[in-house]
Amino acid sequence: MTAFPDLLIEQHQLDNGLRVVLNPDAALPLVAVNLWYHVGSQNEVPGRTGFAHLFEHMLFQGSLHIGTNDHFRHVQQVGGVANGSTWYDRTNYYETLPANHLELGLWLESDRMGWLLPAMTSEKLENQRHVVMNERLQRVDNQPYGRAYERLDELLFPAAHPYHWPVIGYMDDIAAATLADVESFFRTWYTPDNAVLTLAGDFEPAEALALADRYFGEIAPGPRPPRPRPELPELAGAVHETQDDAVELSRLHLAFRLPPYGHADWYAADLLATVLTGGLSSPLYRDLVYDRQLAQDVGAFVLPTELAGSFALVATARPETEPAALEAAVREHVRRAGAEPFATAELDRARNRILTHHWEGLQQLDQRADQLSQLVTFFGDPHLLQRELDRYRELSAEDLQRCAARWLTDERSVAVTVVPARAAAA
Amino acid sequence: MTAPAGRVALDRAQPPEARPLERFLFPPFLHRRLLPGLDLYAAHIPRAPMVSLELILPHGGQSDPVDARGLASLTADLLDEGSELRSGPEIAAWVERLGGSLSASADWDAGYVACTLLAEHLPHALALIAEVALTPTFPDAEVERLRKRRLAELMRRRSSPTALAEQRFARALYGTGAYGYPLIGDEADLRALHRDAAASFYRHAFRRGGATLIASGDLDPEDIAARSGELLAVWPADPAPAPQPVEPVERSAITIHVVDRPQAAQTELRLGHAGPPRNHPDRVPLSVMNSLLGGKFISRINLNLRERHGYTYGAHSSFANRLGPGPFQVSAAVATESTAAAVRETLGELRRLQQEAPAREELADAVQYLEGVFPYTLQTVESMAQRLSQLAVFGLADDYFDRYFELLREVTPEAIREVAARHLRPEVCAVVAVGPAAALVPQLESLGRVAVWSPAGEPVGEADEAG
Secondary structure, rough: OOOOOOOEEEEEEOOOOOOOEEEEOOOOOOEEEEEEEEOHHHOOOOOHHHHHHHHHHHHOOOOOOOOOOHHHHHHOOOOOOEEEEEOOOOHHHHHEEEEHHHHHHHHHHHHHHHHHHHHHHHHHHHHHHHHHHHHHHHHHHHOOOOOHHHHHHHHHOOOOOHOOOOOOOHHHHHHHHOHHHHHHHHHHHOOOEEEEEEEEOOOOHHHHHHHHHHHHHOOOOOOOOOOOOOOOOOOOOEEEEEEEEOOOEEEEEEEEEEEOOOOOOHHHHHHHHHHHHHHEEEEEEEHHHHHHHEEEEEEEOOOOOOOOOEEEEEEOOOOOOOHHHHHHHHHHHHHHHOOOOOHHHHHHHHHHHHHHHHHHHHHHHHHHHHHHHHHHHHHOOOOHHHHHHHHHHHHHHHHHHHHHHHOHHHEEEEEEEEEEEEOOOO | OOOOHHHOOOEEEEEEEEEEEEEOOOOOOOOEEOOOOOEEEEEOOOEEEEEEEEEEEEOOOHHOOOOOOHHHHHHHHHHHHHHOEEEEEHHHHHHOOOEEEEEHHHHOOOOEEOOOOOOOHHHHHHHHHHHHHHOEEHHHHHHHHHHHHHHHHHHHHHOOOHHHHHEEEEEOOOOOOOOOOOOOOOOOHHHHHOOOHHHHHHHHOOOOOOEEEEEEEEEOHHHHHHHHHOOOOOOOOOOOOOOOOOOOOOOOOOOEEEEEEOOOEEEEEEEEEEEEOOOOHHHHHHHHHHHHHHHHOOOHHHHHHHOOOEEEEEEEEEEEEOOOOOEEEEEEEEHHHHHHHHHHHHHHHHHHHHOOOOHHHHHHHHHHHHHHHHHHHHOHHHHHHHHHHHHHHHHOOOOOOHHHHHHHHHHHHHHHHHHHHHOOOOOHOOOEEOHHHHHHHHHHHHHEEEEOOOOOOEEEOOOOOOO
């Protein structure tokens, strides 16, 4: 057996509440700077959906000491890579830089955490509103099957629950955002005590911590608004919708609610997803794509979300397959997962796959730093980076069966089938 | 050192000074002729307990017979669908049991059998790669299954704006020959393909002569050399002749192709022409030129179309990495009503770069970007394998990546203008717009002759095949 290397991980907290995670690793002359703000679409309200994401765009429009677009300019002119992304529970900002430019990353991130508002203008908001509208068109409205995931969330979660609406937001809401919204959102959520800063790469930890304090230490903590605790009543029963779209092949999206990320059943469901569809030798791929050839592809995934989890199975039908036949075949596999345990060999295959992907991901400093920020934001413990694998090791075939029987039942299922729209009359 | 305690000393108005950094060196690797016709590149990269192995087979899509477009890719895909020892499902189960994955594929230049997994399983991976590459059986049922799957995939692509744009753009640049159709094949040819065609392509093209083994990760290069020489010794060594050169369509003016999706919410845009091969001597200044033109966020085309005009979420330009004259292309998804404006702005950026040398600072930013980002692109054992694979496929010297840094620093503003003048051809670009024809044709007519196509590839109205 290969000995798996132990990663050095430290966690600190500045006086203003900013948590700082350090993972020194001198293998390459690089440093990843990763900042998670614990705010996402979960903190929006109906009528202003998509605001957390539009706001993320505004953070690249300059701050008091950094001009419009100069964030990317500063990073790229030294050979760095930068971006940000918004999700249900969080917004992240990150850059990977040549190791000698660590301080540049801290300067850039601290300036927009501390001094954003003086640089905001309605012209910038107007420009980014157009960019984001085009992003929505590109990612959702002009994508085949693009509206299916949005619909799945709408059906899976009730209207008052923040997972009901899409992270990118609805077009009308994006159009409605104002500069006043930008200001109040910033003051509420973009505070050091609502953030985690992770550094991974080639640096000396004590020095990096001192630099983090130098750049972020003087930023005042914020109001610490309460975290959302939305109610989530049980689904009244199975839901099934059919969506017409400009597609050639129909596709089934079958989803179930799960407990949130961190719960034992969440890990069981994640392992089950890998057992069911991870690899060419998984039972669903083998049966649906290989043996019976009902499907062009099949996959299952579980999202690491904070307020509630979800399990989704997606399968694209062959041209000659009736959507109902594919759905029946998929549901039969899910039912069987709840009715009888898988062989240990199937669990081992899935665990080995998860272990391999774990190491594949850890090779990349930006992914590693992002994982660390996630684990600290949700659980306060960066050491889970490696210990989390134990959660998968501890699971038995019976645990997976119980999880499927509890959560993945027909009565709790939400299905969206996308079918080819009949050609419009000429 | 420690940071000064007094926070007032921090001047936020200027970016902090960088520390000195030792120059990055490309990791050392072993390059050796292992057997007649077969080279090995192997690098010890111990950052993670992973290995990545890849056997590169000579010949790719460029060697497809004229009446069997897609055959190289189908043949490669079939390699792991049955060996003399195991069936396809047994091969998959065998490697996946170890947490690994095996893939067999082809691009235009070569075929690839690749495997990435935990380092402790290295000997298994090496033996499996040799097994599938040397003893494929091409079972009838698997040929039939993959053929049907590809036909369904071609069908699926008819509803994907990006796939439609890429397919129409390739066809406009290269006609019906190599590079002009999807690598996975042309529908009419795929319908006629059968087992014997794949088996015969395999015997002819995928031989040891011209093949390369790549290994990177937590491994000992000498150990790989010792193990693999034996495994690959029985493979026929004589190489197949080189394929016919790729011939781009000649154009004397801008031509515009609209693929009509009447309900489309946005327009998928491609603009460009055939470019130089990967191993062209201008490649390094061209990379710098492309970087400042559209290769990164802070580039002329992206700042123009996205940040100045808000036409798009992002615009990007690239030169393909191919043995032959692969495409230079600008791509963006734009608001339909702004399509012609986006084309005009893009053509304007190409012409401006041909006429005026960039400022020294803009050039320095692009050079430092390419230099600094290089280690970032080498973080995984797979990305290191890809770099070694580039050396092998494009016949680049072993010191190419060391020289790359030197050549980058030698690029001058005037050299950028010269390579732009030599390799950009805004006056004969092909423009492809996938979106509602009723809104696109009136906008685009002032820019050149417009042909309209259906998503299925049929001409609408008076469209014809000419570039």
